[in-house]
Amino acid sequence: MPERTGVEVRLENLQRRYGAVVALDDLSLTIAPGELVALLGPSGCGKTTALRLLAGLEDADGGRVVIGGEDVTGLPANRRNIGMVFQAYSLFPHMVAWENVAFGLQMRGVGLAERKKRAIDVLELVGLSRFANRYASQMSGGQQQRVALARALAISPQVLLLDEPLSALDAKVRSRLRDEIRRIQLEVGITTLFVTHDQEEALAIADRVGVMQSGRLEQLGPPMTVYSRPATPFVADFVGLTNRIQGTVSRGSVDVRGATIPLVDSSVPDGPATALVRPEAVSLVGNGEAQEGPLIGTVIAVAFLGATSRVTVDLGDITVLAQLPTSAAAEHPAGTRVKLALRPDPVLVDSHN
Amino acid sequence: MTIAGAPAITTSAGRPVGGRRLPLDWLGAVPFLVYVAIFLFLPTAIIVGGSVLDANGSLTLVNFAHLSRDYIVKTTLNTIGLSAVTALAGATFGALLAYAIAVGNREGLVRRLTLSVSGVLAQFGGVTLAFAFIATIGPAGFLYLWLAEHHADIYAHSLWLFELPGVALVYLYFQIPLMVLVFLPALDGIKPQWREATESLGGGTWHYWRYVAGPLLAPAFLGATLLLFANAFSAYATVNALINQGQPVISQQISGALSGEVGTFEPGFAKAIAVEMVIIVTAVTVLYSLLQRRTSRWLQ
Ligand SMILES: Nc1ncnc2c1ncn2[C@@H]1O[C@H](COP(=O)(O)OP(=O)(O)OP(=O)(O)O)[C@@H](O)[C@H]1O
Numbered sequence: 001m002p003e004r005t006g007v008e009v010r011l012e013n014l015q016r017r018y019g020a021v022v023a024l025d026d027l028s029l030t031i032a033p034g035e036l037v038a039l040l041g042p043s044g045c046g047k048t049t050a051l052r053l054l055a056g057l058e059d060a061d062g063g064r065v066v067i068g069g070e071d072v073t074g075l076p077a078n079r080r081n082i083g084m085v086f087q088a089y090s091l092f093p094h095m096v097a098w099e100n101v102a103f104g105l106q107m108r109g110v111g112l113a114e115r116k117k118r119a120i121d122v123l124e125l126v127g128l129s130r131f132a133n134r135y136a137s138q139m140s141g142g143q144q145q146r147v148a149l150a151r152a153l154a155i156s157p158q159v160l161l162l163d164e165p166l167s168a169l170d171a172k173v174r175s176r177l178r179d180e181i182r183r184i185q186l187e188v189g190i191t192t193l194f195v196t197h198d199q200e201e202a203l204a205i206a207d208r209v210g211v212m213q214s215g216r217l218e219q220l221g222p223p224m225t226v227y228s229r230p231a232t233p234f235v236a237d238f239v240g241l242t243n244r245i246q247g248t249v250s251r252g253s254v255d256v257r258g259a260t261i262p263l264v265d266s267s268v269p270d271g272p273a274t275a276l277v278r279p280e281a282v283s284l285v286g287n288g289e290a291q292e293g294p295l296i297g298t299v300i301a302v303a304f305l306g307a308t309s310r311v312t313v314d315l316g317d318i319t320v321l322a323q324l325p326t327s328a329a330a331e332h333p334a335g336t337r338v339k340l341a342l343r344p345d346p347v348l349v350d351s352h353n
Numbered sequence: 354m355t356i357a358g359a360p361a362i363t364t365s366a367g368r369p370v371g372g373r374r375l376p377l378d379w380l381g382a383v384p385f386l387v388y389v390a391i392f393l394f395l396p397t398a399i400i401v402g403g404s405v406l407d408a409n410g411s412l413t414l415v416n417f418a419h420l421s422r423d424y425i426v427k428t429t430l431n432t433i434g435l436s437a438v439t440a441l442a443g444a445t446f447g448a449l450l451a452y453a454i455a456v457g458n459r460e461g462l463v464r465r466l467t468l469s470v471s472g473v474l475a476q477f478g479g480v481t482l483a484f485a486f487i488a489t490i491g492p493a494g495f496l497y498l499w500l501a502e503h504h505a506d507i508y509a510h511s512l513w514l515f516e517l518p519g520v521a522l523v524y525l526y527f528q529i530p531l532m533v534l535v536f537l538p539a540l541d542g543i544k545p546q547w548r549e550a551t552e553s554l555g556g557g558t559w560h561y562w563r564y565v566a567g568p569l570l571a572p573a574f575l576g577a578t579l580l581l582f583a584n585a586f587s588a589y590a591t592v593n594a595l596i597n598q599g600q601p602v603i604s605q606q607i608s609g610a611l612s613g614e615v616g617t618f619e620p621g622f623a624k625a626i627a628v629e630m631v632i633i634v635t636a637v638t639v640l641y642s643l644l645q646r647r648t649s650r651w652l653q
């Protein structure tokens with residue numbers, strides 16, 4: 001595969017409504033050349049709509065789509081040169097793998113021998129050249145999605161779009177193929193928009209993650225930033241798990257059950273607020289037997305996640321999640337009294353309630 | 354993962370030593386086989402057996418030789434023509450109707466209504482259907498009379514309702530709904546992603562139909578057409594209710610040979626005609642199942 005340098009993609013103030021439903025509400029997003037942006041958000045927030053407007057499969061009610069400096073807003077899908085990978089079952093079932101991959105070249109008038117050769121080359125890139133003569137029904141879901149990726153890449157598109165390409169696969173295949181997609185995307189250097197509702201997937205694959213809600217972009221930033229510095233309570237809730245704990249804001253920090261934690265945004269007015277505390281910021285600092293206090297409670301559940309475990313602690317009025325190394329969690333089985341500590345990482349507060 | 358020290362559990366492949374397992378899997382198919390034997394193979398065997406016996410019960414091929422009689426050849430060709438025309442027309446109009454339903458709302462009233470009506474009409478036939486046509490566009494039918502009053506006499510040249518064109522028209526009344534019923538599942542199996550993939554790969558509407566939807570639907574369309582052909586080919590009651598003079602259709606010749614009204618009473622010959630029909634319908638059915646197999650390889 002020849003190295004390609006991607007082009008810039010700009011979505012400018014996109015609007016789209018279906019009857020009374022506002023699917024996209026003034027969405028603006030710029031993807032740098034060769035960058036992979038993951039759009040993340042709950043079901044119905046408009047991810048697919050954004051992707052389909054970019055692909056030209058749907059018309060915008062307002063706004064512009066600019067690819068490589070060229071305004072393509074009015075251009076139909078078949079003239080945009082965009083590679084697309086769908087959720088599932090998108091391979092043409094009556095064509096074998098290489099014929100599927102060669103289809104876009106066929107549409108461009110490339111001769112049989114040449115397009116077959118190029119199709120096999122792209123299948124090689126996704127590691128499936130030996131399956132070139134199989135029908136979709138003779139391949140696993142993961143293999144089908146690789147062929148779909150090869151088919152999208154075979155036309156040397158300017159932009160690659162993927163709409164939940166992994167959601168129909170089981171967990172193990174999913175993470176392997178996710179890494180595979182990222183490797184290929186970097187190798188080809190193509191500007192990519194990846195839609196998913198799986199936050200782990202988005203954080204793992206993307207250069208930047210865009211979190212959407214109700215047709216708007218809530219936050220756009222590198223995975224680390226979105227995770228550790230969520231811009232809004234919605235993002236904090238949606239990306240990763242969050243404890244919502246009542247506290248009181250005063251002069252740039254929040255007092256939560258006796259612990260003082262700095263605020264991300266120090267301009268929050270003083271008064272009662274809900275602090276959003278990540279489970280990783282909660283630790284067990286020892287035996288709470290025969291003690292009382294706002295951060296002392298009883299372990300009610302321990303969920304083993306591998307290297308870490310998630311411990312649920314009942315503090316009487318609320319329950320709090322703590323994520324710990326499994327070795328530390330093992331010392332506090334369900335039923336034991338523990339004392340918690342909150343790490344003073346800057347937190348976000350939700351002052352609406 | 355294996356735990357160190359634990360003995361690996363190995364299974365010695367093969368059948369258990371000593372006892373021999375009785376294969377009982379086929380037992381479940383017994384009712385079906387009995388059914389097929391009683392209602393398909395037995396009648397076929399009786400017909401085939403009867404067709405090679407003469408009046409004295411001795412073996413003969415003379416009944417099959419009679420199949421070359423002019424009026425048998427003519428009615429066979431008539432029936433094939435009638436079946437082919439109504440199959441093609443029924444398939445075409447039925448496919449268009451099915452397409453209109455398929456692109457519409459899946460939960461919509463139009464779809465449910467059309468399907469229910471098709472389900473009823475596809476079974477409609479015989480005297481009832483013939484009478485319905487006679488009562489509307491027959492020479493005393495209200496629609497005919499109304500048209501005639503408005504200077505559109507549809508029988509100005511001939512009373513074609515009681516000839517093969519009329520039979521073809523009446524057959525369409527069940528052929529089209531039957532096509533809707535058998536072709537709609539194929540249309541429903543067409544995924545919208547295929548069209549969108551075609552578009553994103555640079556293809557237009559023409560490319561989609563030429564390279565994707567067309568090849569995918571063709572076997573189902575041809576298969577359904579064959580089914581319609583067999584359906585028309587074996588019909589008897591409807592045509593018999595419309596035309597009881599001349600017996601232009603092959604199935605009528607069987608009853609003709611049995612009743613002895615036209616010629617002589619020839620039960621062996623009647624069975625030979627039936628064998629001819631069985632062979633033609635079987636050939637069509639084999640073609641149909643070959644096409645089905647082709648589609649199912651893609652869509653398994
Ligand atoms: N063709 C359509 N007709 C009517 N409403 C639609 C249509 N397509 C999308 N919508 C609505 O627009 C909103 C956004 O839909 P969209 O498919 O973009 O969501 P999504 O973020 O992709 O969700 P999911 O994660 O479930 O795929 C939803 O409320 C949806 O019901």
Ligand SMILES: [Mg+2]
Nearest residue numbers: 047048049163
């Ligand atoms: Mg979606």
